[in-house]
């Protein structure tokens with residue numbers, strides 16, 4: 001357990017997809033902090049909040065929490081219209097799609113809008129924290145100036161796993177610029193959400209996806225080459241290695257677009273041909289067969 005206090009009195013979460021919603025839920029329920037959630041799609045936020053309602057109701061039914069705790073957690077969640085409404089938060093966690101340009105734009109807005117001492121965390125699963133941190137240098141400053149270093153020093157990687165309420169781990173990643181205090185407070189916050197923390201260096205994919213995605217990619221190549229059927233590939237890992245899901249089912253669960261963009265980050269970030277994305281994965285994403293979220297991937301409606 002960390003001895004450093006996280007000092008987060010209000011949290012902002014940007015992105016209300018499956019990751020952002022899960023992060024908002026564990027923050028409100030376990031760390032007991034008020035959470036401001038923003039997503040450019042209202043529809044996405046409503047979907048996220050109805051999932052939160054369902055999960056809280058199940059926790060009550062199963063006797064894991066009291067109804068009053070569920071109500072309090074729900075009251076801590078507030079939808080807001082934009083980053084401007086988050087100006088007083090102590091930390092923001094960005095959980096939008098895996099796109100460096102989008103993240104750079106958002107982090108620049110965070111730096112311009114949020115308090116100068118707010119922690120700027122990203123839930124990215126593979127993109128360089130150092131590159132994201134380089135986007136928050138105030139106008140007219142250089143990366144090496146005192147203001148430049150102070151601003152980028154509060155950027156940190158806080159990588160949750162899906163489903164967030166169930167998976168016990170958070171990966172903590174420092175960029176080259178990240179301050180020790182930022183790291184300590186981010187770790188303390190993850191622990192307040194009752195997560196174990198594993199630290200990774202800022203390499204493409206960090207530890208988790210530098211190992212997981214090549215495994216999933218190889219499984220897709222096995223299918224492509226006809227080495228085994230979909231069901232036999234997955235069964236091999238479920239029953240032979242006790243994985244909760246086989247690699248193809250897991251790819252559908254994560255989202256094939258997310259798998260592809262992580263694999264592309266590994267490939268371009270290392271220039272190593274062993275990370276070349278499978279052509280079948282590329283074609284499935286071209287077809288918008290994205291796995292569970294689109295109702296079709298390697299499986300249908302799984």
Ligand code: CAA
Nearest residue numbers: 055062125160161162163164165166167209244245250254
């Ligand atoms: N949100 C919240 N809770 C969920 C959930 C979701 N989306 N999906 C399942 N759960 C909960 C269920 O409600 C259930 O809770 P109870 O015990 O209270 O009933 C519990 O998880 C178990 O679910 P099920 O009984 O329905 O099914 P299961 O035993 O097969 O478990 C699973 C489901 C937890 C998803 C399990 O299959 C699993 O652990 N799969 C592997 C998941 C994994 O590897 N995740 C990491 C992906 S990589 C990533 O996230 C990072 C990245 O960068 C890509």
